[in-house]
Amino acid sequence: MGILLEGLFFSPTEWLLILGVCLLMFGGKKIPEVMHGLGSGIKNFKQAMKDDEEESKPANTSATPLPNTSESSKEGTSSESSEPQNTAVH
Secondary structure, eight states, X not given: OHHHHHTTOOOHXXXXXXXXXXXXXXXXXXXXXXXXXXXXXXHHHHHHHHXXXXXXXXXXXXXXXXXXXXXXXXXXXOTTOSSOOOOOOO
């Protein structure tokens, strides 16, 4: 794998050559516009990721406490119990 990665890194001389070719191709005025577009694209992507994380978080349910039904479920006399009561006679 090290052999494959050797070709991906550029020396400072190669970066200057690439920069010079870009200046010749696009001109001095177009490069700042391209960089601005790239920067705003990255900013929008990060904002969308942040919004997506906020949507995926569970809603805060601590504002509405659940009723305490532990005593009534022990007695079996509550009609509000979520468990069905077996009243069939055998």
